[in-house]
Amino acid sequence: MLKLSAPLLFLALAVTARAEWKILSAESEPGLTIEHRHVVLQDGAHDQRADVDLAIFSTRSHTLRLIDNERGEMDLAQAMKRDKCFAGVNGGYFDPNFAPIGLRIDNGKVLSPLRQARLISAVLTASARGVQIVRAGEFTRRHGPRMAIQCGPFLVDVGKQVRGLDDSRSARRTFAANATNGRAALGVSSEVTLSELSEILAVPKLAGDLKIDRALNLDGGSSSAFWFARARGSAFSIPEQKTVRDFVGIVPSR
Numbered sequence: 001m002l003k004l005s006a007p008l009l010f011l012a013l014a015v016t017a018r019a020e021w022k023i024l025s026a027e028s029e030p031g032l033t034i035e036h037r038h039v040v041l042q043d044g045a046h047d048q049r050a051d052v053d054l055a056i057f058s059t060r061s062h063t064l065r066l067i068d069n070e071r072g073e074m075d076l077a078q079a080m081k082r083d084k085c086f087a088g089v090n091g092g093y094f095d096p097n098f099a100p101i102g103l104r105i106d107n108g109k110v111l112s113p114l115r116q117a118r119l120i121s122a123v124l125t126a127s128a129r130g131v132q133i134v135r136a137g138e139f140t141r142r143h144g145p146r147m148a149i150q151c152g153p154f155l156v157d158v159g160k161q162v163r164g165l166d167d168s169r170s171a172r173r174t175f176a177a178n179a180t181n182g183r184a185a186l187g188v189s190s191e192v193t194l195s196e197l198s199e200i201l202a203v204p205k206l207a208g209d210l211k212i213d214r215a216l217n218l219d220g221g222s223s224s225a226f227w228f229a230r231a232r233g234s235a236f237s238i239p240e241q242k243t244v245r246d247f248v249g250i251v252p253s254r
Helices: 006-016 076-082 194-201
Strands: 021-030 035-043 048-058 062-068 087-090 104-106 109-112 122-127 130-135 147-151 154-157 171-179 183-192 212-217 226-229 235-238 246-252
Touching (some): 021 194, 062 104, 062 122, 062 147, 076 235, 076 246
Antiparallel strands (some): 021 035, 035 048, 048 183, 104 109, 122 147, 154 212, 171 212
């Protein structure tokens, strides 16, 4: 009988336990001008399920807006309705004093500066060039961003999952993603680890014909929230469980 040494046995078990996320079902509904997609996936290797909701939009006709919640007076649903957003999610990290952690730009005005820190390794930005996700070191104000929010970590880069992310703590997650075909998405997942969310967002056809090029983690856990305005006037909403500092909404381009 063939016997494996301890290192080879560990490798064999690691390969066997590799996640195999597959789409069980996917439903789409139209909004006013964008799409809501609800996807149910299963990891056959671990008998685990996950739900993902995405608000998918064209960056040619839509852009992103940062909504500052400096006084903590609004929840996501109120902010989306007030600013006439088609959909949105909660934003980035904030400290115990309710101050944003990392870069924030709202309507071209810098609310808080760029910071160099491992956790907030990237910037979600919107300008005349479209919606982009760039590394913190790549960010420049040369192109006149109207909106920017620094967060992290990267979840997908060049269409592939990011290796080495935390795989020990499950929580509800919020994210932003863009593609090479002029489309982008904001989304939320059920409780998964960062590593699992990275794997999920790299699944082919997760977002229909939207092939995710880059994806960025936003503030998660009890901060996670998602809101989508349905075409007939109602809304699909997953509310946050605590007050958050800011929101990111999808609005028409000017």
